[in-house]
Amino acid sequence: MLRRARLYHFGIFILPALTLMAIFVMYPTLRTVFLSFIGEDGSFTLSNYTEVLRSRDIFNPGGYEGEFPFGALIHNAMWIAIHLPITTFLGLFLATFLRNVKGGGIIKSIIFLGMVMPMIVGGIMIRFMFDGSVGVVNMVMGFFGMHTQTWTAYPETALFSLIFGSVWLWAGFSMILYSAGLETIPNMYYEAARIDGASRIKMFFKITIPLLKPITVVVVTMTLLWELKIFDIVYVATMGGPGGSSNVLALQMYLYGFREWNAEKAAVVAVLITLFTLVAAIPLIRSAGDEAE
Numbered sequence: 001m002l003r004r005a006r007l008y009h010f011g012i013f014i015l016p017a018l019t020l021m022a023i024f025v026m027y028p029t030l031r032t033v034f035l036s037f038i039g040e041d042g043s044f045t046l047s048n049y050t051e052v053l054r055s056r057d058i059f060n061p062g063g064y065e066g067e068f069p070f071g072a073l074i075h076n077a078m079w080i081a082i083h084l085p086i087t088t089f090l091g092l093f094l095a096t097f098l099r100n101v102k103g104g105g106i107i108k109s110i111i112f113l114g115m116v117m118p119m120i121v122g123g124i125m126i127r128f129m130f131d132g133s134v135g136v137v138n139m140v141m142g143f144f145g146m147h148t149q150t151w152t153a154y155p156e157t158a159l160f161s162l163i164f165g166s167v168w169l170w171a172g173f174s175m176i177l178y179s180a181g182l183e184t185i186p187n188m189y190y191e192a193a194r195i196d197g198a199s200r201i202k203m204f205f206k207i208t209i210p211l212l213k214p215i216t217v218v219v220v221t222m223t224l225l226w227e228l229k230i231f232d233i234v235y236v237a238t239m240g241g242p243g244g245s246s247n248v249l250a251l252q253m254y255l256y257g258f259r260e261w262n263a264e265k266a267a268v269v270a271v272l273i274t275l276f277t278l279v280a281a282i283p284l285i286r287s288a289g290d291e292a293e
Contacts, residue, residue: 190207
């Protein structure tokens, strides 16, 4: 009787979900991997991978005389190297600073608007932020007598404009997570530290940061995944230009698939993004599991 009840519940609650996952997740994933190994003549081959990895669109470490573009893979790495630490530390700083500030909840809500905004709209706003005529960045720089230009229109500044412009779109995410994490730290730790004569800075580094490590793992993991699959902001703001100087992997996958109509190359880039995601995420997830234990 118990066994029949378990089978009944499995069929009612679990089987439909597994069926949908198999149709919309597992099959497309396996199909993409299979397609990445198929040549133009329909035979199994590794040439798709060698051709994509040798392409200057993907990997061009020397650039053109040491200048952009360096290839979508290096551009993604640069995005991670700059955007990840800035958004992580900025979110932690804002969460800590606004914790006991009057009206801090309203300020947090305003900052979080960048996170709930569609990234297509965010990309358009970034494009106008760095515009030479109406951009707020140039207005501020011009006020201080600094050089102004349309920063997304030049190869040496386009990628950095997108990276720094997207900080405000994602910083709200880490700020909200850190704000929730700060509420879980008992005040008795800080009170005991004050009695022992600890300064605010020492309490921050000895109490706050260590106890927020599980939150940091989540923030770093989610931010890293977002940066590896970044597409919409780049597509709207620069379309990977000028001259491929702001191109990224997800955009290159789109260009292979819907501009060159080469589904095999697009599948290769999709597999590479998935592999990079797994390589980056699995150690962080294991670290979070170890902390929970």
